[in-house]
Amino acid sequence: MFIDHAKIYVKGGDGGNGCVAFRREKYVSMGGPFGGDGGRGGNVIFVADEGLTTLMDFKYRKHFKAERGTHGKGKNQHGAWGEDLIVKVPVGTIIKDDDNGEILADLTAAGQEAIIAKGGRGGKGNSRFANATHKAPAMAENGEPGQERWISMELKLLADVGLVGFPNAGKSTLISQVSAARPKIADYPFTTLVPNLGVVSTRDHDSFVIADIPGLIEGAHQGVGLGHDFLRHIERTRLLLYILDAAQVDGRDVMSDLYTLQNELALYNPELAQRPFLVVANKMDIPGAEENCRVLEEQYKERFFKISAATGNGVQELMDKTYELLKLIPKPEPVFTDIKVIHRYDDEVPFEINIVNGIYEVTGKRIENLVKMANLDQDDSLQRFQRTIERMGLEDALREKGIKNGDTVKICELEFEYSQ
Known part of the structure; x- marks a missing residue:
């Protein structure tokens, strides 16, 4: 099952308590304080794993807690640190504080990690409080509680190319032609209910990732249909392919479809209107398709392609052009977010x-x-x-x-x- 959003609770491990102890050895009088510090609690660390493609793991498990630190002991033995809890998420996961919506991390590269809940400091043992005027303190600190919060996670697929089109335009058929992806294909709208990723191999033995975004409808930017669920996956792509039903088999107008799609993307995120794109007229093997897309061909010229995803005609030329354009579009640099957990309170109102x-x-x-x-x-x-x-x-x-x-x-x- 493809899940692209989840809400969970995370908590860093509590620090271990400090120890109150005094040195008691033969021939050593007035040995003084000898209690060790507690260990620091473990952190909750999120790591981007390229082997994961869904947030399904978080559908049934909602609580994640790191190990607490061990308590200090006598003879100045400090407690062991709690073990960090490693939580693996798909590459492309955005992590937000659920209370205020603050973005805590945007994990866009495999192996990237971020501390989402910091473990608490270990409490000081009584040997830490000894001084010239108080040589035998009988006190120790408890461990600091670990940081805790509810977080929301949102997955935005990472792909080089996004296929955008209305239902039944032929996106799934195209991705099955150019990659090993095998999405469900049928001749009725909304066959595809989740995004599909495919890897396209080029003549230069290179490759790029293409995403089949489920069919959009008018009003998608307002959440009509499954608009918001689908549109978020387009945001990270570098190149858009508008897939149009040139045969107009569902009674749609091919020109109107293109303008509606472009408008929906622009209303959802204005930056998408500036994204490089190609216009692809599909189903050219059906009579009447050539006439329907003549105006589009005149308007978009070298950015316009005619294909039949069902027969494969024109598909290789489209992929060659797609790869050529991708080489000119720089890949975005990974965003490494520095999670700052404040333990000092200099700039904070104390109470x-x-x-x-x-x-x-x-x-x-x-x-x-x-x-x-x-x-x-x-x-x-x-x-x-x-x-x-x-x-x-x-x-x-x-x-x-x-x-x-x-x-x-x-x-x-x-x-x-x-x-x-």
Whole structure:
């Protein structure tokens, strides 16, 4: 089954917790802190695989989580890093943040990869907190939670040439003539329901990829029929072949068909109107076809070709011209998107305060991470947490909001009573 869009949940591995331990060895008095750090959580990495042609794998599996880091141990043993989760997708996959539509990666080359969900940092062990004034800290950090998000994926086929035409114009017959592709062929409209790819071998022992785009209809740019599902696959092609039914067997006018197709593409994406193209009159073996396309031949001249995909007449000449034009059109450079995952908060507002039903709810990535990484069951960790939020200005901000002794403050799942 051909699936070209999917929505899934991804989560980087949580960091391992730091360890609280002290050196306990014979003849070593006052050994000091000896707890190791937790390991970093694994990343969720998407990799473009040229062996895949559909997003079918994501139809039934919706959740992807990387391995968490191992907790730190005594004797300053740091936890192992969590294993990265490698997710393979077809070349041509666009990955977006489902919440805001931001493009996270556009994987247009085989082997290209992008980190979509970053693993969390490992928590520090108590040996990290020792200093000249605090030589035996009894605190450690929890691991940082891994990044998580819902993402949407969209597959746009990568082909050099796109066959564009109305249903029953003969696109599938043509691609079966020039390549090893064997799409379903019948004499009724909408035989082809999914795009088909074929590889065309040239006389120079070179090759190019041709895509049979399912038949468009008027209004496709607005999503009429399966317009949007099909049109996205045309965007990456370098050359367009407008395949027309010159015999007008379905009662369509060949001139009107061409103008309608060009208009639909231009309305969907104006850049497609500037794409190099050839006009191909098909079914020339049927009586009356020659007369029907005379005006087109006069208008487009060297860009106009007459063929019969059923008999093969004129097909080789068309492919020769197609290859000749492709050699003049530069291939697009792969787009490597640098996924930036922010763990520093210099340019970020540390928190926001909202009063909900009398409760002072504090939100913000920085302060929420601080709560999740603080082990508040340890006295030293609790004191450090209090010092940190004071330096962040939380207490001053709460007073500006009018907080009073006894009011409730909530950060994530942590609730406490305010006292000055």
